[in-house]
Amino acid sequence: MTVTAEIDITRPVGRKLVRDLENKRCVKMSYPVVGRTERSYSHAEVWKMGEDILNEVFGTTDIKFD
Numbered sequence: 001m002t003v004t005a006e007i008d009i010t011r012p013v014g015r016k017l018v019r020d021l022e023n024k025r026c027v028k029m030s031y032p033v034v035g036r037t038e039r040s041y042s043h044a045e046v047w048k049m050g051e052d053i054l055n056e057v058f059g060t061t062d063i064k065f066d
Contacts, residue, residue, distance in 0.1 A: 008014040021027045041049075047065045054063045 007017050009018055018029070022029060051063055051065055055061055
């Protein structure tokens with residue numbers, strides 16, 4: 001049998017419960033990722049972002065990584 005519980009870790013009592021449960025072999029902890037979206041960039045997109053940042057910092061449009 002499996003039990004799922006939500007523990008509020010923003011409060012001291014919740015953090016203590018999590019610390020106590022983490023040391024048990026029969027407990028499996030999972031932490032949800034909230035508000036984060038996975039995005040992967042292509043090689044060309046990364047270099048383009050680098051060009052844009054450097055051009056903005058130095059006030060030019062001449063920097064190109066070709």
